[in-house]
Amino acid sequence: MKRRKFVHAAAFASGAAILAPAKLFATMTEKKSGQLLHYVLFWLKKDLSPAEISSFKGFFEMLKKIETVKSLQYGQAAGTPKRDVTDNTFSYSMTAVFDSIETHNQYQDDKRHHAAIEKYSHLWTRVVVHDTLLDS
Secondary structure, three states: OHHHHHHHHHHHHHHHHHHHHHHHHHHHHHOOOOOEEEEEEEEEOOOOOHHHHHHOHHHHHHHHOOOOOOEEEEEEOOOOOOOOOOOOOOOEEEEEEEOOHHHHHHHHHOHHHHHHHHHHHHHEEEEEEEEEEOOO
16 A cells, blocks of 8 residues: 555656646746836947947937837947856847837837838847846
């Protein structure tokens, strides 16, 4: 009888260990509320003049005017010491905060967002976006 309880408990525990990550992933992907952090990295073309680089700030200023943007900050890559975990290869980064995924999606569809991309995209060679649903 003790062996049967042990086998049953071991089977349950191993099943729970397999199901726990799946349940955690399902919970993470189902989460739809909370603020969204929109973090974007830009690599500008190497042959731009200082005036062209400076004009790129207009891109961010256009985006700040979109009502669904709760806050927006931008800046150039910092010259922090080189470490294995640090990537300073980008030219500019932008961090925008939205109240929800829905307001972020409205921003993505906003004609002013598309106009800013159309006006300034000739200045960059690469863009990488990281979107994070904040827990708190």
